[in-house]
Amino acid sequence: MRKIVVLVVLSLLLSSFVEKKNDYLFVNANKSIKIEFSLNQNNTPIYKVFYKDKLVMNDSELGIIREDADFYTNLKIIQVSEPKPVKSTYSMFQGKRKNISYSANQYTVHLQNSKGNLIDIIFQLSHDGIALRYHFPETSSDIKKIVEEKTTYNFDTTAKSWLQPMSKAKTGWMETNPSYEEHYSMGIPVNTKPAIGQGWVYPALFNSNSAWLLVSESGLPVNYCGSHLVYNDTSKAMQVTFPQKEEIFPNGALNPESQLPWYTPWRIIAIGSLKTITESTLGTDLAEPAIPMDTSFIKSGLASWSWVLLKDESVNYETTLRFIDYASKMNWPYCLIDADWNKRIGYDKMKELAAYAKDKNVKLLAWYNSSGSWNSTVYEPKSKLITHEDRENEFSKLNEMGIAGVKVDFFGGDGQSMIAYYHAMLKDAAAHKLLINFHGATLPRGWQRTYPNLLTTEAIKGEEYITFTQEVADLEPSHCSIIPFTRNVFDPMDFTPMVLDRIPNINRRTTPAFELALPVLFLSGIQHIAEIPEGMAKMPTYVVDYLKDIPTNWDDSKFIDGYPGKYIIMARKKDNVWHIVGINGENTAKEVEIDLSFVTNTTGFIIDENENGFTQTDVSKGNKLKVKMKPYGGFVIKI
Secondary structure (H helix, E strand, C coil): CHHHHHHHHHCCCCCHHHHCCEEEECCCCCEEEEEEEEEECCCEEEEEEECCCCEEEEEECCCCCEEEEEECCCCCCEEEEECCCEEEEECCCCCCCCCEEEEEEEEEEEEECCCCCCCEEEEEEECEEEEEEEEEEEEEEECCCCCCCECCCCCCCCEEHHHHHCCCCCCCHCCCCCCCCCCCCEEEEEECCCCCCCCEEEEEEEEEECCCEEEEEEECCCCCCCCEEEECCCCCEEEEEEECCCCCCCCCCCCCEEEEECCCCCCCEEEEEEHHHHHCHHCCCCCCCCCCCCCCCCCCCEEEECHHHHHHHHCCCHHHHHHHHHHHHHCEEEEEECCHHHHHHHHHHHHHHHHHHCCCCCEEEEEEEECCCCCCCCCCCECCCHHHHHHHHHHHHHHHHHHCCCEEECCCCCHHHHHHHHHEEEEEHHHCCCCCEEEECHHHHHHHHHHCCEEEECCCHHHHHHHHHHHHHHHHHHHHHHHHHHCCCCCCCCCCCCCCEEECCCCCCCCCCHHHHHHHHCCCEEEEECCHHHHHCCCCCCHHHHHHHCCCECCEEEEEEEEECCEEEEEEEEEEEEEEEEEEEECEEEEEEHHHHCCCCCCCEEEEECCCEEEEEEEEECCCEEEEECCCCCCECCC
């Protein structure tokens, strides 16, 4: 009896201690991911993350500093909600998976600052990660301004990271930075300082206590700026930080500002194995649902494109005719006409080309310069999309000409006013049934779900940079091998891949089979192919035939094997056909074994290479297939 009394008293003391400390435990459905939430000695919200009961993120701070109120220190917990199940289903027009289901446990922490102002922190824990965001629930007609966001990610000093540096605004060619176009630093300590000095962009990959974590943001609204990460030497953690002062639309806002109530973007962390990371859809799961719009015009697919290998002089009427014919012969639905088409071809001749292309079952995409005064670029059409009235006028012309979509280049950063510019352009393009491809641009952060007419975005050091300098070409193998674990996990990426033959004045380091794998490995609603008709004509018939049927709207995707920056093998399914591709990012040969038991059909083929070039061999479902990848080589399987 005395033992029972002692145990009861001890239990009451422990529960009192937990309540006093304000410790709360949040878990996902299968309890593989857990968050411990509390207030520290400064009454600042802190959280730490466990994966399979291992600590993978140390005490990390949360909070917001508003111009009129502090939501970082001296906070008081009013209430913590019971777990609320959150479920949604949606479909995508492009990407790794067509039909997607999301479910999570939602916890809301209601807090009050020392002045009585309210803030909520909302957590959602799903099978593959964590999402969190802030909510100001009060109502106010005046504009509130956020000065700083205090969200941090505190990894142990033993953790390693794979990160892309943020560029310095107003640097680079014609002052066009930032455009998310730097090479990755791989396997570095978390506290490494980038040489550029501006922090790191999303998505950021970490390996902590044997778990992989991919940090990004999603659901970036019109009333918030894009953010990135910087290592905070005081808190010893990665912290969310706002854009550089130059990253604005002229005379527009830099940092977030809005009336209340107000939701901030989601901070998302995919957590688990490399399979979990590469197969995750958190980036669209947490994005806003699609706006009401007619989606009948939206079709994903491959495109021919003259400029990437042939440059400015290729933008003319005769070359475009040839590339329309090329797209038609390859069964590709699009042909992109690049910069200065308004001068080199003209509106009337573009209309002729669009009519010719239509007869060939090809649609035209036209390049635009987004910028007004925020950089010194001269390519045209320029300053035609600045205001709503400008866009109405220009988009109406494109409708009349029969143009299917626009590639809009040279944006000016992540300030709130520039983010609002992206939103406005996407809405106006949707109203005119025009497809959008953003270049020289920010990371889309799930916008492709909200605006289905956004089929792709560059935000990567892609093929055009490989054509510029040998230094970039030398890094292509490892660069391509990190992208499926980082940049291209959540959002479409217009890398403009695949040169099978040659790049003028460049010694390409990758093999043709490496290049052949890229259009399936990389995810993009419109996949602009760099190879030109002359190069394609040199390829074996079976390679050409393979490239005539490359989907971009996959039903499912499956990680097979790989390691960031070293190699990657992915499988993607369309209907009952599986495409399995691999690339070797290192200068040593690799042999991999692939279990084909998951595929639907029984027989197919593999295209790889030997010392004489491409080879094609039959493969069968029942076998474990051993594949040898040459240094900087690759393969494709279709079964």
